[in-house]
Amino acid sequence: MITHTMIVSFDEPLPDTELDQYLSDIKQAMLETGYAKSVETRRHLPIPGEDAIPALIATAIVQVALADLDALAKSFTAPVLHEVIDRWQARHSYRVAWANHESLA
Numbered sequence: 001m002i003t004h005t006m007i008v009s010f011d012e013p014l015p016d017t018e019l020d021q022y023l024s025d026i027k028q029a030m031l032e033t034g035y036a037k038s039v040e041t042r043r044h045l046p047i048p049g050e051d052a053i054p055a056l057i058a059t060a061i062v063q064v065a066l067a068d069l070d071a072l073a074k075s076f077t078a079p080v081l082h083e084v085i086d087r088w089q090a091r092h093s094y095r096v097a098w099a100n101h102e103s104l105a
Contacts, residue, residue: 033078
């Protein structure tokens with residue numbers, strides 16, 4: 001089992017309803033690929049002054065549990081995932097950093 005952890009950073013703040021919809025859409029798309037065992041999403045919890053740090057500051061975190069790296073690679077080829085990414089990128093510019101790792105627990 002591996003975990004694909006995505007740090008999603010929108011260029012501009014999103015209304016809560018928009019962020020909720022993005023998280024719902026990306027979760028559903030990952031599950032629809034048929035490769036994700038589970039998908040969890042959370043909002044970033046900001047602290048005062050963090051925007052002064054020259055780093056990618058998250059808007060949200062998405063964690064996907066998959067059987068192995070092969071399943072992860074196959075999930076990235078699923079049309080449903082590309083449809084969601086393309087739709088959201090057209091509406092709101094964002095960047096993603098990620099790490100593929102074994103369970104942290």
